[in-house]
Amino acid sequence: MDKKKIRVLVAKPGLDGHDRGAKIVARALRDAGMEVIYTGLRQTPEQIVETAIQEDVNVIGLSILSGAHTHLFPRIMELLKENKVEDIVVIGGGVIPEEDIYELKKIGIAEVFTPGTNTKDIIKFIQEKVK
Amino acid sequence: MEMIEKIINGDRKVAAKLITLAENDFNQAQNILKELYSYTGNALVIGITGPPGAGKSTITDQLTKSLRKQGKTVGIVAIDPTSPFTGGALLGDRIRMQDLSTDQGVFIRSMGTRGNLGGLSPATQSTVRILDALGKDIIFIETVGVGQAEVEIVKVADMVVLITMPGMGDDIQIIKAGIMEIGDILVVNKADKEGCERLVTEIEMMLDFNPKSKWRPPVLKTIAIDNIGIQELLQEINNHLKYLNESGELEQRRQESAKKEIFDLIQEKWKEILSSSINNGFLNKIAAKIVKREEDPYTAVKKLSNILIHSYTQGGMNK
Ligand SMILES: Nc1nc2c(ncn2[C@@H]2O[C@H](COP(=O)(O)OP(=O)(O)O)[C@@H](O)[C@H]2O)c(=O)[nH]1
Ligand SMILES: [Mg+2]
Numbered sequence: 284m285d286k287k288k289i290r291v292l293v294a295k296p297g298l299d300g301h302d303r304g305a306k307i308v309a310r311a312l313r314d315a316g317m318e319v320i321y322t323g324l325r326q327t328p329e330q331i332v333e334t335a336i337q338e339d340v341n342v343i344g345l346s347i348l349s350g351a352h353t354h355l356f357p358r359i360m361e362l363l364k365e366n367k368v369e370d371i372v373v374i375g376g377g378v379i380p381e382e383d384i385y386e387l388k389k390i391g392i393a394e395v396f397t398p399g400t401n402t403k404d405i406i407k408f409i410q411e412k413v414k
Numbered sequence: 415m416e417m418i419e420k421i422i423n424g425d426r427k428v429a430a431k432l433i434t435l436a437e438n439d440f441n442q443a444q445n446i447l448k449e450l451y452s453y454t455g456n457a458l459v460i461g462i463t464g465p466p467g468a469g470k471s472t473i474t475d476q477l478t479k480s481l482r483k484q485g486k487t488v489g490i491v492a493i494d495p496t497s498p499f500t501g502g503a504l505l506g507d508r509i510r511m512q513d514l515s516t517d518q519g520v521f522i523r524s525m526g527t528r529g530n531l532g533g534l535s536p537a538t539q540s541t542v543r544i545l546d547a548l549g550k551d552i553i554f555i556e557t558v559g560v561g562q563a564e565v566e567i568v569k570v571a572d573m574v575v576l577i578t579m580p581g582m583g584d585d586i587q588i589i590k591a592g593i594m595e596i597g598d599i600l601v602v603n604k605a606d607k608e609g610c611e612r613l614v615t616e617i618e619m620m621l622d623f624n625p626k627s628k629w630r631p632p633v634l635k636t637i638a639i640d641n642i643g644i645q646e647l648l649q650e651i652n653n654h655l656k657y658l659n660e661s662g663e664l665e666q667r668r669q670e671s672a673k674k675e676i677f678d679l680i681q682e683k684w685k686e687i688l689s690s691s692i693n694n695g696f697l698n699k700i701a702a703k704i705v706k707r708e709e710d711p712y713t714a715v716k717k718l719s720n721i722l723i724h725s726y727t728q729g730g731m732n733k
Contacts (some may be wrong), residue, residue, distance in 0.1 A: 287438045288501065311501035320524050323509035330515045334508065337521055339430040343505070413620070 286350040289317045289413050291342040294331045295324050297351040302402055304376065304398070305346035311402035312344075317319070317379070328355060341413045347377040352387070359376075360391050372412045376400070416637055418449050421547050424520055430546045433523055436540035447540055457489070457546040458640075461560035461571030464514050465669065468577045469603035470556050471510035472638040473647070476512055481552055487519040489545030489553040493535050493594030507556060522544055534566045542570055553610035569674050573598045573654055573666060575647070576631075582613065597631050599650050605635040605643065629657055691722065 293309045296300045302324050309319045316399060318340050322330070347355065348363050363371060375387065376396040384395045393412060396405055420428040436443040462470045471492065478488045492507035503526030514520045523545075525535040535541075545553050557567055558719060559576065567574055576597030581604075602613050617633050632650050636643030658664035700718075703709040 288526075288528075290434075309504060313497065313504045314500050316501040318496075318503045318505060318524075318526050320506060320508060321506045322515075323506075323512060326512070327516075330512065334515050334522075336427055337430050338524060339434045368427075401636075 288398060289342065290320065290340040291317050291330070291409065292320045292322065292335050292338060292340040293344045293346070294322050294326045294334070295346045296328060296355045297347055298325060298329060299352055301345060302346065304348075307346075308344060308346070308376065308402060309335050312406065315406045315410075317409070328358040328362055331359055332366060332368070335363075335368060336368060340371060342372045342374065342409055344374045347375065347379070352377065352379055353383060356387055356392055357390055372409070374405070374408070375393065376390060376405075415446065415449050417446055418453070418547075421450065421501075421544065422453050422549070424549055426548065429521070429544050431522070432544050433541050436544070437525065437537040440537070441715070442538070443540060447543065450543060454543045454546040457542075457550055457553045459542055459546075459553045459555065459570060459572045460651065461574040462554055462556045462577065462599075463567055463574060463597075464484060464577035465579075465582060466558055468579045469636075469638045470577050472509040472622045473575075473601070473603060473636065473644070474507075474554050474556055475511045475514060475556070475639055476641050476644045476649075477648060478511070478520060482517065482519055486551040487549060488514075488521075488531070489542075489548065489550035490514075490520070490522040490556065491538060491541050491545070491553065492522065492556045493527060493538065493558070494524070496528050498529070499526075506719065521548060521550060530566075534570065537706040539570050542568070554725060568596050569671050570666075571666065573588055573651070573658065575599045575601060575651070577601045577603050579604040579614070580607050580613045598629065598654050600631050600635065601634045601636055601643075601647060603636045603638050606637045606640075610635060628661065629654070629663075690720070690727075692718070 291312050295305045295313070305322075309321050312319045320334070320340065322334060326334075330343070331343065341389070343359070345356065345359070352375065358380075360373065364371070365406050372393045373391065374394045374396065375392055378398060379395055387395055394408055417428055417432065421432065432443065432446060436447065462474050464470055474490060474492075478490065481488055490511070492505065494503055494505050494507065498501040505526065507520060508515065509522055511522060514522060519641035523541055525537065525541065527535050530536050534555075538555060542553050542555065542586070547601060555567065555571055574596050578600070579602065600617055602610055602617070603611070614633055621630060621633070632653075634643055634647055634650060636647060639643070655664075658667070700709065701715050704711050704714060
């Protein structure tokens, strides 16, 4: 009877330009059988977290191009904590330096995928994390 | 029940979890939904339907903003098709509703159709009830209107707003395809585009040929991206609500929907009973006989039905 589907919020926080990367990932996840909630550009951390709660997603995938990740990611983790949301896996993608990835993982980002990552690896990661 | 208490006190997190349960495991959700039922029935449920790209999400966004200014709270159920091949879905209606996402008076839930041919998600009715219990005054259901979806939406909505737009080529086909039958209010969106007037005229002409109901659907023009015509649309929604109440049609529609729901649920229940009570070995034996032409399928089904009915009237119904 269980018809569980993995639900993923693909969001693009920050003010920088296009969302090509986010869209590619969103389509790949859909093709892997997931339900992808796509919210468009320029999402604030508050919007992302509130959307994740209402949509009851298993995963938040954040796509960032600019260097804004150093404050946007922590703010999102903070808001999740404030709202007592403990069951959402947060992953990130974008041009993010190695040493920052280490810091992001320390605050609870499950994984960071840098450009060139095969979408298959992202899919596999999510499927293993969400049981 | 703690969950019920929380939802009627406006806990959106618990509401969101219950919606997920209704989508994933309806049998289990029913145990909670039955307790929730007495707290529902207060919201006005409005279906927003029409072809892809007509502007349903944009209009829903604008209507919601106006309603919020009047102090009304709003729930939105946005349904997009699930791919029949992969089971996945890209749910993008929120792109047009970004400003609403941090408004505590609004709750938006995106859903895939998950194999329901009617364009609605099987959990749509449950979701509407959960948002109703959560205290939302108005609930919009956005569905893509293709073929059967229109018939489905009337089971759940109190009224239906049909959105279309000029320049879809076969305009008139869309209107003919049964859609006119269920639209209480007809909207031609993208009135900034060419062909709007002509489409309105065509629709009005079709309505002239179909004067079957006491209510003649008004035909409105909107430019949703510029918030033009939205106040008029809200006014028509109010007019129609008034009509539904005064004519007794709202009562009547809700009763009709309840009948359909009972029928749907009972069919589901019986399918379940059937697949659990006819064992596979037995089925294989009959199938083998049918293939060898020792028995025909029609007689076999008749016999089987008699056996099943007999066994359930002997006290096997306590499932
Ligand atoms: N020109 C024009 N475009 C519009 C209007 N309303 C919506 N759109 C655009 O039409 C596209 C589809 O709108 P959307 O609300 O997503 O349609 P839906 O698929 O029916 O939900 C979007 O790019 C909107 O910005 C309008 O009144 N005029
Ligand atoms: Mg839409």
